[in-house]
Amino acid sequence: MNGGFRARHLAIVGMGLMGGSLALAMREHADYITGVDSDARAREFALERAIVDQATDDLRAGVNQADVVVLAAPVGVIVEMLQMRIGSYLRSNTLVIDLGSTKQDIVDAMAALPIGIGAVGGHPMTGKENGGINESDDSLYRNRPFVLCPSRRTTPAARLHALSLVETLGALAIEMDAERHDQIVAGISHLPYLLSATLVATVANQAQDDAAYWELAAGGFRDTSRLAASDVRMMGDILSTNTKAVATLLAQFRMQLAMLETMLIAGDDQRLSDSLQPIRLARKNWARDYEDRT
Numbered sequence: 001m002n003g004g005f006r007a008r009h010l011a012i013v014g015m016g017l018m019g020g021s022l023a024l025a026m027r028e029h030a031d032y033i034t035g036v037d038s039d040a041r042a043r044e045f046a047l048e049r050a051i052v053d054q055a056t057d058d059l060r061a062g063v064n065q066a067d068v069v070v071l072a073a074p075v076g077v078i079v080e081m082l083q084m085r086i087g088s089y090l091r092s093n094t095l096v097i098d099l100g101s102t103k104q105d106i107v108d109a110m111a112a113l114p115i116g117i118g119a120v121g122g123h124p125m126t127g128k129e130n131g132g133i134n135e136s137d138d139s140l141y142r143n144r145p146f147v148l149c150p151s152r153r154t155t156p157a158a159r160l161h162a163l164s165l166v167e168t169l170g171a172l173a174i175e176m177d178a179e180r181h182d183q184i185v186a187g188i189s190h191l192p193y194l195l196s197a198t199l200v201a202t203v204a205n206q207a208q209d210d211a212a213y214w215e216l217a218a219g220g221f222r223d224t225s226r227l228a229a230s231d232v233r234m235m236g237d238i239l240s241t242n243t244k245a246v247a248t249l250l251a252q253f254r255m256q257l258a259m260l261e262t263m264l265i266a267g268d269d270q271r272l273s274d275s276l277q278p279i280r281l282a283r284k285n286w287a288r289d290y291e292d293r294t
Contacts, residue, residue: 007029014036024137046133079241086113097165102242105241107150126144182242190238194250
């Protein structure tokens with residue numbers, strides 16, 4: 001699990017679950033780690049637990065000596081940093097990689113960085129139900145897909161450096177363009193969140209007249225509704241940067257749901273069963289072939 005990666009000075013902008021976990025995982029592969037965050041409690045926790053060597057709320061001071069900068073902030077914040085100021089703070093030949101959940105807006109914004117800065121879009125497909133630096137885990141990235149998307153500032157050297165970082169994390173590098181990435185995560189991440197939220201909204205509406213909906217809710221509801229508990233600001237930020245792809249898949253979902261509804265109302269039990277069987281098989285095949293990566 002050692003990709004030969006070495007950073008003289010690693011700066012991580014955003015000391016939440018993702019940034020803190022990356023700092024822990026890279027502890028033996030960076031001579032010095034600086035954490036940048038506006039939250040004083042996150043900075044204090046990172047220092048107390050030796051997750052970083054230095055913590056600051058000053059972006060310029062945090063990144064201007066770094067040779068590797070990881071942007072672990074919300075998507076909108078990453079785009080703003082790339083467009084407005086961070087490029088003027090960086091040394092030449094610095095590698096910039098982000099951990100944002102959508103990629104097209106970020107990769108486009110990377111073009112604003114000065115020539116000489118190597119920048120690669122990144123999205124590790126991992127996380128926990130509860131966020132925050134106190135949930136940091138040095139194994140969070142291990143055996144999980146880590147998508148890398150090229151930008152106009154992705155030089156051959158930057159690409160290899162990013163691949164080495166991912167390998168050192170123990171993650172599985174997958175390279176693809178940003179547009180394709182955003183289309184895929186719309187289906188496997190963003191659409192599921194909206195469906196989960198809609199389920200909870202439907203049950204909550206019914207439960208206003210009958211509290212037994214909550215009293216009887218068990219495993220099926222728990223598993224299907226889990227994503228509805230995601231941070232609303234974070235998810236709103238993600239959805240606003242992937243609107244077209246999500247809207248397209250919502251339309252396809254409505255068609256699928258309408259077909260099932262038609263069979264159900266018509267009492268066409270055999271056709272309904274025949275339609276559900278390949279869906280069941282697709283889910284079982286995914287679980288068998290891809291789900292268990294640990």
